Amino acid sequence: MTNNIVNRVLEHLNAMIGNENIVVEKNAVFGFDGTIRLKGIEFLYTSKNIVTNSNFGSVQKELMELQERTEKPILFIVGSIYPTLAKELVENGFYYIDAAGNCDIRAEDVLLYVEGKKNANNGIANNHKMKGRLFQVAGLKIVFELLNNPGLIQQPYREIQQVTGVSLGSINIVMKELENSNFLVSSEKGKLLKNKKQLLDRWAIGYNETLKPKLLKNRMTFKNEEIRREWSQITLPTETHWSGEPGASIKSGYLLPEIFTIYSNRNVGELVKAGFRPKDDGEIFVYQKFWIDISVQKTVPPLLIYADLMGSGISRNIETAQIILENELQHIK
Incomplete structure (x- = not known):
């Protein structure tokens, strides 16, 4: 999906500054999606499908962590983003462009600013939804308790049911999804949560949404x-x-x-x-x-x-x- 977004963004940039002023390279600094040169100025870019209030915190945190790895400017390519959130990103030193062509990129000889365009592809806003039960209501309640009390993962499902109020059937499904999503490992010593920080961030987005x-x-x-x-x-x-x-x-x-x-x-x-x-x-x-x-x-x-x-x-x-x-x-x- 993000490749489609990048292609659409390149079409907008081509219309604004001409294809001869755009060079894209996929080999990039670790953590970035690629390098893009606009009028000879090199940007490292990263892309997301959609940014809303629910995931803005984690997106901005990720951008700040990426900025610590490089002195080059970062261009954030996004399918759809609320205008107020885009403004805040810019105020924090990041450049952006979305799939509709809205952008704020003002670095040396590159002066691009567009606002007010609506994104015609409603599918972008629909594809970021998390699938399965893991980040739906029952799953969110279960993961909340498991992260709050790591020892709970070792308890029988009936104990988890008493703590969460979630049905045994839903608990069974969520546990399988945790394992399939690489957040849970089972061994002779029992169950253990893994990749807990990633699970926390996914849970926070799902909870807010x-x-x-x-x-x-x-x-x-x-x-x-x-x-x-x-x-x-x-x-x-x-x-x-x-x-x-x-x-x-x-x-x-x-x-x-x-x-x-x-x-x-x-x-x-x-x-x-x-x-x-x-x-x-x-x-x-x-x-x-x-x-x-x-x-x-x-x-x-x-x-x-x-x-x-x-x-x-x-x-x-x-x-x-x-x-x-x-x-x-x-x-x-």
């Missing part, structure tokens, strides 16, 4: 500015926890929250008693708690804080997600 949108209950705001300033001192109802920016602030002390994420099994009335009030465009997003354990912790598990930060598509949150990964999720690396 598939499960999280189904969990949104309502939006709220703080009753007054004083409560907002002292948000960390609020006594939350039972089975109610901070995630995202406030969760990261509590865990790392690094982030000053602007958007507030809460997971809760409680009704609006109990949240109102705690210091919130309903508001359609409020800065507090309240999600249904989807895991079973009853915890008195003020925050959700670090795994979920990481996913919420990565799914936000905001650079400062992505940076904080890496701090959470380093400090709170060592068992996954």
Whole structure:
């Protein structure tokens, strides 16, 4: 699929600067898809099918890691990307062009800027979906618990069912898909998760795309500015926890929250008693708690804080997600 995208992008570049000013080579620095010269200026390029808020964090993180390997400019070729996300990539020093011809490439003698073109190939947006059960709702709940508690992989399926609330049939299917996807290995000593960091990133994308949108209950705001300033001192109802920016602030002390994420099994009335009030465009997003354990912790598990930060598509949150990964999720690396 990405080869088709690259070919379409080359057609757009040809129309803009002429074929004689374009040279493409497939042999590239490790991690890149190839090299492209535009008017003699060499770019290393990498390509993706689609970028949305759900996977923007992992895409930007990957680009930043690639940039550390080279001093040459990076051209990001993408089938489809939201304009706001493309703008953020550019602000962070990357050049891009999409399959519709939208681009921002301003390096030395190359000055190309196009916006507002719609992508006619709707198939691009449909092909990035993850297949099978592994990253659908049941699979996402199972993988969440397995990453949260690595020892759970050794337990009988009935134990996993009690923890996840997922049927035995779905657990059996997901386990087979984990093994077929090279995330699970079975031996005489039992089962063991492998490639856990890759599994975490795949899970975070799947969670933000598939499960999280189904969990949104309502939006709220703080009753007054004083409560907002002292948000960390609020006594939350039972089975109610901070995630995202406030969760990261509590865990790392690094982030000053602007958007507030809460997971809760409680009704609006109990949240109102705690210091919130309903508001359609409020800065507090309240999600249904989807895991079973009853915890008195003020925050959700670090795994979920990481996913919420990565799914936000905001650079400062992505940076904080890496701090959470380093400090709170060592068992996954």
